[in-house]
Amino acid sequence: MDKRFKEISLLIREYSLGRFENDITLSPLLDEVDAISNGINMLGEELRAITISRNYFNNIFNSVSDMVFILNNKGVIEDANRSAEVQLHYESGALFGKTINDLHKGNISILRSITKELKKGNSLISNESFLHTKYGNVIPVSITATYFKDERKKKQVILLTACDITYQKKAENLVIRAIIDTQEIERRRLAKDLHDSLTQQLSAIKFYISSIAESAKNQQQKIILLKSNDALTNVITDMRNICFNLMPKTLEEFSLLKAVKEFCNHFLYHKKAKFIIEQTNALPNFSKELKIDLYRVIQEFITNAINHGNANKITIRFSYLKEILKLLLVDNGKGFDTNQSGRGMGIQNMQSRIKSHKGELNIESYMGKGTSYKISIPLND
Ligand SMILES: Nc1ncnc2c1ncn2[C@@H]1O[C@H](COP(=O)(O)OP(=O)(O)O)[C@@H](O)[C@H]1O
Ligand SMILES: [Mg+2]
Structure with a gap:
């Protein structure tokens, strides 16, 4: 009798350590102790089945190529799969406890825009956004998010997947x-x-x-x-x-700065807004293609600032340092949500024009506080 109880207590100990492979061989007596052993064996089988299905889901969770995050209602990452860690360059487990906004760093909280949509009753939302890696690189992603009931913790979480695009x-x-x-x-x-x-x-x-x-x-x-x-x-x-x-003929024959000044005067924009056009140091000559592209970017910026932002002050500043051409465009208009801006052709065209010269365009905009574009273009090749 003593030996059989010892066997039972050893098996329960194994269970508590998450090992469910063994079971107890029943004695020929088939008495009450055997009945208990039988119950414990059945419990073991169930625990084994649960572990298998848990492992099964964990495997799926970790083997999909999209990044998957489980967020609580404050946007804190409660779980993230291997793809998320690998693609964002975090060590295993290092994403837990961070918030999704830590990975986004946009001017508008990504969590707020997701929960706003989900609360409207949209069960699954998807949009284009971006995530930052640990080293600050920006990855464009297509995001889908949905509410998800965590049965273990009896609470609602957000299941967010992000696909690198x-x-x-x-x-x-x-x-x-x-x-x-x-x-x-x-x-x-x-x-x-x-x-x-x-x-x-x-x-x-x-x-x-x-x-x-x-x-x-x-x-x-x-x-x-x-x-x-x-x-x-x-x-x-x-x-x-x-x-x-x-x-503009000026653009073909003279400098970009001259063409921009002419543009501001030509279309009576100077009656709607005050223009500050300056250059902090001498600019080198650059290709006609780049001149046209920057001219179009500035043209679009001014049109947007005046038509969408109702701006009445626009600053355009050129500088050139260490073979990098920098262009700062600032308006004092009403600002906009840059997360939603993917829809406009204007901004998309500006992005492609700048990207095709291996340049970068960084847009910052704050509601009521205007918009600024920082453009940098390497001129060394
Ligand atoms: N400087 C700005 N101030 C305020 N809103 C802006 C500004 N630039 C862009 N926007 C917003 O971003 C949207 C997209 O701009 P854009 O890509 O140029 O497309 P479009 O001008 O054709 O609408 C605009 O519709 C506007 O809502
Ligand atoms: Mg536009």
Whole structure:
């Protein structure tokens, strides 16, 4: 009898250590002690089954290539799979206790935007965002999140998966770059054609009309001719503006700074906002392509700042240091949520233009506090 109790207590000890492989061989007596042993054997079987299914899920959790996080309602990471640790360069277990916002570092809390959507009743949300690795590199990711009931802890957690979309983004950028290049070529051709044919011919007509207007004897005809002359002046001005927008001649012939100054004056933007355009040191010459790309970026920034941000002060600062061209663009407008900005073509085009010169664009924007772009472009190759 003593020996059998000892066997029971040894097995229970094994169970407590998470080992469920062994069981007790029943005696031929089949008495009460055997009944207890039988119960313990059954418990062992169940525990074995639970362990197998737990291991099964752990294996899935750790072998999917997407990053998977379990977050509590404060955004604290309660669990993260191997992919998350590997892709974000954290040691095993080092992500636990950090918050998802620690990995995002955007201007808007990623947790807040996720819970806002989930609370609206969307059971599964997905959007594009980015995560920072331990070393500060930024990985573009596609995120899906859903509420998830943790039965063990009897509480609701957030199951968040993040899929690295670096290659997809690169491919998208290449496509966008190709579209932009085609657009630029077309714009240049159109600007040239309009300028060299239509504008020249209109100027010639204007010249004829103004010469007959001056010598016209009939007062009524004279008035009509003068009016036609004024109308033609407006058409020519509009045409010049269109050509300028398509491809400013200044940009082809002079510096970027000059073209930007001209752009601000040309479209009466200077009546809507005060422009501070400066250069902290001498800029080197750079390629025509880069000049056009930066010009378009600045053009888009100004248009956004005035139209979306209602800004009335815009600063454009160029500097050049250690073979890196830096461009700072700041507005004092109403700001926006940069997490949501993926939708606009404007910002996406700016990103691809800058990326194609191996440059970086860093956008910071705070609600009510304006927007700033920091652009840096290496000029050494
Ligand atoms: N400087 C800015 N100030 C305020 N909001 C901005 C600014 N720049 C961009 N935005 C916001 O970001 C969105 C995307 O901009 P963009 O990519 O240029 O596309 P679009 O101008 O065609 O809307 C805008 O619709 C606007 O809501
Ligand atoms: Mg825009």
